[in-house]
Amino acid sequence: MTEALISNTADNSVDAAAAGAQPGTPAAAPESASVPLSEAEVQAAVHAIADRSRTAARRMAMANRAWKDRALRAVGAALEENTQAILAANATDVAAGKANGTSVAMLDRLTLTEARIAGLVAALENLANLPDPVGNVVRGQTLPNGLRLRQVNVPMGVVAAIYEARPNVTVDIAGLALKSGNAVILRGGSAAEATNEVLVRVLREALESVGLPADAVQTVDQYGRAGANVLMRARGRVDVLIPRGGRDLIQTVVNNSAVPVIETGEGNVHIFIDESAGEEMAVEILLNAKTQRPSVCNTVETLLVHSGSTVLPAVAAALSKAGVRLHADDRIRAALPANIEAEPATDEDWGTEYMDLDLAVAMVDSLDEAVSHIRTWSTGHTEAILTNNLANAERFIAEVDSAAVIVNASTRFTDGGELGLGAEVGISTQKLHARGPMGLTELTTTKWIVQGEGQVRG
Amino acid sequence: MTEALISNTADNSVDAAAAGAQPGTPAAAPESASVPLSEAEVQAAVHAIADRSRTAARRMAMANRAWKDRALRAVGAALEENTQAILAANATDVAAGKANGTSVAMLDRLTLTEARIAGLVAALENLANLPDPVGNVVRGQTLPNGLRLRQVNVPMGVVAAIYEARPNVTVDIAGLALKSGNAVILRGGSAAEATNEVLVRVLREALESVGLPADAVQTVDQYGRAGANVLMRARGRVDVLIPRGGRDLIQTVVNNSAVPVIETGEGNVHIFIDESAGEEMAVEILLNAKTQRPSVCNTVETLLVHSGSTVLPAVAAALSKAGVRLHADDRIRAALPANIEAEPATDEDWGTEYMDLDLAVAMVDSLDEAVSHIRTWSTGHTEAILTNNLANAERFIAEVDSAAVIVNASTRFTDGGELGLGAEVGISTQKLHARGPMGLTELTTTKWIVQGEGQVRG
Numbered sequence: 001m002t003e004a005l006i007s008n009t010a011d012n013s014v015d016a017a018a019a020g021a022q023p024g025t026p027a028a029a030p031e032s033a034s035v036p037l038s039e040a041e042v043q044a045a046v047h048a049i050a051d052r053s054r055t056a057a058r059r060m061a062m063a064n065r066a067w068k069d070r071a072l073r074a075v076g077a078a079l080e081e082n083t084q085a086i087l088a089a090n091a092t093d094v095a096a097g098k099a100n101g102t103s104v105a106m107l108d109r110l111t112l113t114e115a116r117i118a119g120l121v122a123a124l125e126n127l128a129n130l131p132d133p134v135g136n137v138v139r140g141q142t143l144p145n146g147l148r149l150r151q152v153n154v155p156m157g158v159v160a161a162i163y164e165a166r167p168n169v170t171v172d173i174a175g176l177a178l179k180s181g182n183a184v185i186l187r188g189g190s191a192a193e194a195t196n197e198v199l200v201r202v203l204r205e206a207l208e209s210v211g212l213p214a215d216a217v218q219t220v221d222q223y224g225r226a227g228a229n230v231l232m233r234a235r236g237r238v239d240v241l242i243p244r245g246g247r248d249l250i251q252t253v254v255n256n257s258a259v260p261v262i263e264t265g266e267g268n269v270h271i272f273i274d275e276s277a278g279e280e281m282a283v284e285i286l287l288n289a290k291t292q293r294p295s296v297c298n299t300v301e302t303l304l305v306h307s308g309s310t311v312l313p314a315v316a317a318a319l320s321k322a323g324v325r326l327h328a329d330d331r332i333r334a335a336l337p338a339n340i341e342a343e344p345a346t347d348e349d350w351g352t353e354y355m356d357l358d359l360a361v362a363m364v365d366s367l368d369e370a371v372s373h374i375r376t377w378s379t380g381h382t383e384a385i386l387t388n389n390l391a392n393a394e395r396f397i398a399e400v401d402s403a404a405v406i407v408n409a410s411t412r413f414t415d416g417g418e419l420g421l422g423a424e425v426g427i428s429t430q431k432l433h434a435r436g437p438m439g440l441t442e443l444t445t446t447k448w449i450v451q452g453e454g455q456v457r458g
Numbered sequence: 459m460t461e462a463l464i465s466n467t468a469d470n471s472v473d474a475a476a477a478g479a480q481p482g483t484p485a486a487a488p489e490s491a492s493v494p495l496s497e498a499e500v501q502a503a504v505h506a507i508a509d510r511s512r513t514a515a516r517r518m519a520m521a522n523r524a525w526k527d528r529a530l531r532a533v534g535a536a537l538e539e540n541t542q543a544i545l546a547a548n549a550t551d552v553a554a555g556k557a558n559g560t561s562v563a564m565l566d567r568l569t570l571t572e573a574r575i576a577g578l579v580a581a582l583e584n585l586a587n588l589p590d591p592v593g594n595v596v597r598g599q600t601l602p603n604g605l606r607l608r609q610v611n612v613p614m615g616v617v618a619a620i621y622e623a624r625p626n627v628t629v630d631i632a633g634l635a636l637k638s639g640n641a642v643i644l645r646g647g648s649a650a651e652a653t654n655e656v657l658v659r660v661l662r663e664a665l666e667s668v669g670l671p672a673d674a675v676q677t678v679d680q681y682g683r684a685g686a687n688v689l690m691r692a693r694g695r696v697d698v699l700i701p702r703g704g705r706d707l708i709q710t711v712v713n714n715s716a717v718p719v720i721e722t723g724e725g726n727v728h729i730f731i732d733e734s735a736g737e738e739m740a741v742e743i744l745l746n747a748k749t750q751r752p753s754v755c756n757t758v759e760t761l762l763v764h765s766g767s768t769v770l771p772a773v774a775a776a777l778s779k780a781g782v783r784l785h786a787d788d789r790i791r792a793a794l795p796a797n798i799e800a801e802p803a804t805d806e807d808w809g810t811e812y813m814d815l816d817l818a819v820a821m822v823d824s825l826d827e828a829v830s831h832i833r834t835w836s837t838g839h840t841e842a843i844l845t846n847n848l849a850n851a852e853r854f855i856a857e858v859d860s861a862a863v864i865v866n867a868s869t870r871f872t873d874g875g876e877l878g879l880g881a882e883v884g885i886s887t888q889k890l891h892a893r894g895p896m897g898l899t900e901l902t903t904t905k906w907i908v909q910g911e912g913q914v915r916g
Contacts (some may be wrong), residue, residue: 028507039721042757058857058859061856061859061903062857076914081692113753114720127555141878143876143877143878145602147871148869149877149878154859156710156889157859157889161708180853197861199491200856210526231577235712235713238485238794239889239890240889241891254693254716254765254896255693257718258712258713260719260888260889260890261718262890280912281912282910284912284914285912285914288914288915289914292914292915294608323564323669363485374724376706378743388631393909397907398519398520399520400515401516401519401612401615401905402905403905403906404905404906404907404908405905405906405907405908406908406910407907407908407909408909408910408911408912408913409909409910409911409913410913410914410915412915413605413908413915414908418601418915419607419906420599420601420607430718431697431698431903432697432718432720432891432903433890433891435903435905435906436609436905436906437538444892445889445890445893447856447859447860447861447862447863447893447894448861448862448877448893448894448896449664449862449863449867450862450863450864450865450867450871450872450877451851451866451867452863452867453739453866453867453868454466454738454739454742454743454866455866455867455868455871456742456743456746456747456867456868456870457750457868457871457876458744
């Protein structure tokens, strides 16, 4: 869904300056639109936002943990205090979405409730309780010439996020960026525009209330799609860009961005059951990996079963009973008990991240064939092997090129919280900078600090 | 210089298939050119090279250190053995360069000699003696549910390099990629085409001689600029792209690449002398930072002197005596002794990486003004402060946002060798993945390995 990038044109026709909008805050509503901005004007406006973000980032980088935690708690308190205003704005967005024929799933993501706002507040409190990634010494030594050397985590600077119509992401990503000492520039979906406008205002006011710069949180929503495009090209002004959303949104950002991107989220996840895996464990892990929360990226999407395994009937029966629709190749279908239905699988099934109660199932004759299937279709997120064969486990670990490789456990463990990272920024499926679940440290970079007393190079 | 990307059209008119070229090796010389390849054909050919690179990368990832070191030494021996063939090919390139009116500096970089080949062999031996970055455990723990968790360095996979007409980079980057378990795809400058053709052949034969895949080293030089463009867009097929060369080459790659890029090398480096810095140290460090090797990226390009400092005459006299041409602002020029010349500096001087015996000099009235100048003009590579004031040192470290921040030492220390990294892949001036000198570890990514005995998520 490129929805976030393709907002309505009204977005783009707001002359923020003419409307007297405060810099960095959402401009007035489209009703007050006057002359559409030219491309050059949008670029100048977004660059000005980025430059204010850079200035704010310097102040954020100098704030110690106590100060940042105070800010996070102030944001939480302000969200509670403004719950009714947030819900009212959200109701406008939801009503507009319903009128536009937005899908039920999308409407659900768009909708905020008192309970969901309370959830955001709790997440901010959790963030406040986490250690500060800034200032951590990664490595260090004293060199033979007496130079003291250390490599230290420092904030990235300006973090940008482009995401779809999920207003909770506004608070979530802003909280993560602030905790790690960064300033953030947001581009939310136009479908959540009214909600985000209130949320950004609340965030900015809370920052100011503790003496931190409001411009550490800004949005370019008022410049619509054109603003998002400028943001993606602002290399040197923006240090990292994080797209959050569906495959199309992420691919659009990846293909059009000159700013370094961290690609997150797509998970076409596989489980391979080898000959030696026990039935009970296989049933339990498959049920957990497929049915515990089918709509998330670490849920299993394809099951590969060794032709020598005997667990297929039990596994298929359990999944079927749990409401899972099987899409299987011919050999699997022939091997299934008569009372278990399975649609014939096509290449589309091997390549699909269903995010639903669907599972593709293929039979393979060897570990090699399983690894080869995974290499062809995997998105490099998570793959698991169920086995009691040590050599197979070691080969699977070595040969599968994914962010997480799991032996005899559910794929649902690929998660920042489960792996002990505290907060999760996302799950990176690229190899640069961060791979797999990203915590706060992944929103920092490093700086080499070298201290001497006059050393020169020989 | 975009020289590497804009090769002559003859390059692009070689039908590799028609010419019967072996896959992955340079195609036949343009003389045998038949029909020019279409864009789609070049794309298919480069994608095929990338796919073979992926296959080779899997084998490289499984090779242990001893095997990879054997390969590096085999490459070294083969370079020695083929010295005359390499020099003959290089003479062709140099002659063509002279005929084209290539600058003396460019010709120098293009030229190989017996001594330079011996230098490449020694660098390969040094690489063989370094520890293997692959398999290093970054972190790990046993989770409360008994899952054993570790995050391990693994090869990136397919590394691509786009560089200018420096044939030594061919061997250098291939050696680094192989030691870190990767396959590499090279795109060298067309000016070094004959030399690179021989070097790539030697590399491939040496790999095969020890039982590693020749396709771990391939080139797309035969597809000219069109091939480079396909390589830059091959996200998913190429894991990381490293441009090496001048500013224009790097900017072209950064702006056109969909593959994650590591930006390296540009260094507009500053030294700030505050009021408290001693004269002797200031003279020694400035001489070292400016004159020891002026053509490299960690050499100082701008000197900022506090208006309360008394060291300027001595520093300027020493630099002037060493042949350094000063480009100074009005206040510095007024403060210089009559016998020392300095051209008036313009904004161009503040923004220039001279890489020569030139130095811009400005007077500032405070640490804030120095930091502000650095923020405006720095490329984020290295900045140093010379001071005896602890608070100033701490503020400079905290407020200057560069890959390396140095107190009381020469900026020439920002170097992989000097900082104990062994080999240097380049000096990253971006914040993602690697910042500052990059060693072998920066050519790896990580993999999470999770081992259990049936754990599911609650």
